[in-house]
């Protein structure tokens with residue numbers, strides 16, 4: 001296995017898919033010119049809107065999606081692996097999914113993934129999200145083989161569910177990903193710890209491109225796109241919420257070395273839980 005250069009594209013997507021796609025494409029081209037051969041964009045690369053009605057107004061079925069067509073052409077033109085963190089697409093049954101795409105250097109979709117965990121959360125201060133009111137969750141985890149490495153595909157809120165990433169690592173992934181649109185509030189509190197924890201506990205790289213800043217629909221996202229080593233070191237980070245990109249070399253060997261030092265993936269065990277729960281039942 002050889003090393004390769006990975007890039008994260010950070011965005012501030014608004015309500016206009018073609019503008020967002022143009023912004024993404026410009027940054028993808030810069031990252032490719034810097035030598036990146038795997039380039040990742042954030043969750044909702046081509047569209048961040050506040051309401052389901054606005055979303056329905058702007059999305060289409062996968063085969064008609066103009067942004068996806070453009071990204072396929074771009075991957076082919078630049079001869080790169082292009083991981084679109086997600087696009088909102090209309091499924092055959094009329095349901096909306098939050099779907100990731102990994103596009104090969106020949107411009108075809110190698111892998112799709114529908115976000116499993118819906119962000120249904122009420123935050124302190126009144127910020128409230130009901131992703132499941134708009135999106136239909138997926139139900140299967142996905143890995144994808146690059147020429148250099150097998151990697152796991154996930155999205156944003158998924159990062160809080162370690163068993164998903166564990167399953168990918170056990171399936172042979174040496175790199176994990178969670179392109180995101182983290183809220184400013186939760187990002188500040190949890191982003192770095194979550195990214196580094198998934199890397200350390202799975203002795204895997206973690207690569208997560210982010211949305212950042214104040215968006216057209218009024219939401220504020222955290223930014224801080226990040227690449228973490230299998231030992232938990234931050235290899236590259238955009239230390240802000242501005243659109244841009246950064247890159248880092250990914251050497252699968254360093255994952256192998258981390259696994260030799262701490263074989264926690266191998267030492268993992270199944271277990272049962274028991275205890276004297278009567279006291280708690282009495283309280284309830």
Ligand SMILES: O=C(O)CNC(=O)[C@H](CS)NC(=O)CCC(=O)C(=O)O
Nearest residue numbers: 044119129131156157181182183186
């Ligand atoms: O709805 C859209 O337009 C795009 N989707 C999102 O922005 C999603 C669902 S609302 N956001 C997250 O998962 C944030 C998770 C997060 O911030 C955390 O886990 O703390």
